[in-house]
Amino acid sequence: MSRLSDNDIILANKIADRIKALRIQCTGDKQADFVKKFNVDKQDISRWENHLKKDRKTGKMKGRGITIYTIQNFCNLIGITLEIFFKDSSFDNEN
Secondary structure: OOOOOHHHHHHHHHHHHHHHHHHHHHHOOOHHHHHHHHOOOHHHHHHHHOOOEEOOOOOOEEOOOOOHHHHHHHHHHHOOOHHHHHOOHHHOOOO
16 A cells, blocks of 8 residues: 555544444444345455554554545445545545
């Protein structure tokens, strides 16, 4: 993985938070309910919602980011557009 800036990490974590919020809005707190409703792998949901973190000792990244294609697929599952996904106050220019 190429080196991510701190702003890239912040954006990736905002995306993870947005996915979690929309998932909860769709099916409630339990990931298992989303898995049942949309027939997706629980590990995928977990990975989509996990934050990227830098290891304090090594500086290496922990976690995986999510691609725009996966975000699009998630949006298609829940019936929204990418525009609606990103049209959220969490993506305003402030960190």
